[in-house]
Amino acid sequence: MCHEGDKLSDHSSVSITLDIQVTMSGCEEEVPQSPRIKWDAASALELLRYDQKLDQLLGIVTMPWSALNCCDYFCAPHNEALQDFYDDIVRTCLDSAKLTIPSAIVNKSIKSIPGLGRTTLRKKGRALFLA
Numbered sequence: 001m002c003h004e005g006d007k008l009s010d011h012s013s014v015s016i017t018l019d020i021q022v023t024m025s026g027c028e029e030e031v032p033q034s035p036r037i038k039w040d041a042a043s044a045l046e047l048l049r050y051d052q053k054l055d056q057l058l059g060i061v062t063m064p065w066s067a068l069n070c071c072d073y074f075c076a077p078h079n080e081a082l083q084d085f086y087d088d089i090v091r092t093c094l095d096s097a098k099l100t101i102p103s104a105i106v107n108k109s110i111k112s113i114p115g116l117g118r119t120t121l122r123k124k125g126r127a128l129f130l131a
């Protein structure tokens, strides 16, 4: 957070740079099957438990106060601390979901078509059958 500079609003500006590792897998590459959180199948009670578990586990995550208060946009040591903080938050969200929300193994061999969800494909299949 930076409180310096010539700003027209009374809001504090926040600047953060995160190095998020993204990997792309090819069509032929074997992708290990991992459980996928089924948010759409979660009941209201499960969502409430997720909220409570997330709240509990986020309370354990250490806040990198010095990094959050650093005004040096190019501060390497604090960027690393912020990256760790980001990783902790993401891991906490996933752990909370794994503990409270139903999951299922998703068959990764089914190729998805951008813009077409399963419902759309099902309707398309039914339409082709009726034609």
Ligand SMILES: [Zn+2]
Residues within 6 Å of the ligand: 066, 067, 070, 071, 072, 075, 076, 077, 078
């Ligand atoms: Zn710093």
